[in-house]
Amino acid sequence: MFRTAILRSARQAARAAPRCQTPIARPVARSPLFQSKQITPTAYFQAVRCYSAHAGLGKDEVLGRIMDLLKNFDKVQDTSKLTADSHFSNDLGLDSLDTVEVVMAIEEEFSIEIPDKEADAIHSVKHAVDYILAQPDAH
Amino acid sequence: MALAAYRNLLRSARIAFEGDLNMLIAARHEARRNFEGNRGLINGSEEISKQITHAEEVAKFLRENVVQGQALDKGAEKYKLRIHEHTERGDNEDIKKGKGNTLAGAGAGTKCCSG
Numbered sequence: 001m002f003r004t005a006i007l008r009s010a011r012q013a014a015r016a017a018p019r020c021q022t023p024i025a026r027p028v029a030r031s032p033l034f035q036s037k038q039i040t041p042t043a044y045f046q047a048v049r050c051y052s053a054h055a056g057l058g059k060d061e062v063l064g065r066i067m068d069l070l071k072n073f074d075k076v077q078d079t080s081k082l083t084a085d086s087h088f089s090n091d092l093g094l095d096s097l098d099t100v101e102v103v104m105a106i107e108e109e110f111s112i113e114i115p116d117k118e119a120d121a122i123h124s125v126k127h128a129v130d131y132i133l134a135q136p137d138a139h
Numbered sequence: 140m141a142l143a144a145y146r147n148l149l150r151s152a153r154i155a156f157e158g159d160l161n162m163l164i165a166a167r168h169e170a171r172r173n174f175e176g177n178r179g180l181i182n183g184s185e186e187i188s189k190q191i192t193h194a195e196e197v198a199k200f201l202r203e204n205v206v207q208g209q210a211l212d213k214g215a216e217k218y219k220l221r222i223h224e225h226t227e228r229g230d231n232e233d234i235k236k237g238k239g240n241t242l243a244g245a246g247a248g249t250k251c252c253s254g
Binding site: 097100101103104108116119120 | 142143145146149150153167171174175
């Protein structure tokens with residue numbers, strides 16, 4: 001009796017679990033008819049992450065998130081200088097303490113921990129993007 | 140060196156005040172203010188190493204000896220403490236080894252104040 005109760009509750013839980021919106025594997029060659037509907041924007045917000053969701057981050061998404069983060073960082077005075085190649089201190093006018101704060105914020109954004117040695121080497125947006133792309137567990 | 144200390148301090152604040160945004164922001168401001176205050180120190184001087192040691196000690200204290208508690212309900216004197224993996228926990232070693240040198244443990248065998 002106990003076993004059937006467990007089975008029943010498990011079945012219910014399985015039914016209640018959210019279904020993944022995106023298919024696990026997309027066909028390599030898409031027919032041109034459906035192309036427009038299937039392309040998802042790079043900054044696609046997915047409220048539920050399934051285990052089957054692909055883990056890799058696209059370069060554009062990483063860059064976009066880092067740029068947004070810097071845009072909202074109050075020490076960056078001149079946001080017009082903010083590009084994919086900007087250097088934290090030369091272009092954005094950040095000092096070394098600000099750079100540490102930016103790297104910490106990037107850690108929080110991608111929920112990873114960057115070791116001190118690597119963190120000291122990140123001085124520009126490009127460095128940061130490259131580092132995040134090289135991390136398999138960044139998300 | 141100072142940057143590593145600053146990073147370490149920010150990490151500790153994040154661990155100690157996780158989930159308490161006001162306190163976390165205040166701690167970050169305080170850390171920043173103190174580091175700004177010592178900006179003029181000469182690299183390699185004795186004062187700067189003293190200040191860096193101080194920062195490392197504050198970071199260690201925040202990480203290991205600060206826990207935040209939340210009152211369970213109004214008026215009740217019960218708090219739920221958020222003890223995390225870095226919190227320093229005693230193993231009660233000194234209770235065991237204390238016998239013999241203290242007044243409490245001395246009564247059995249040795250005489251205390253020969254009188």
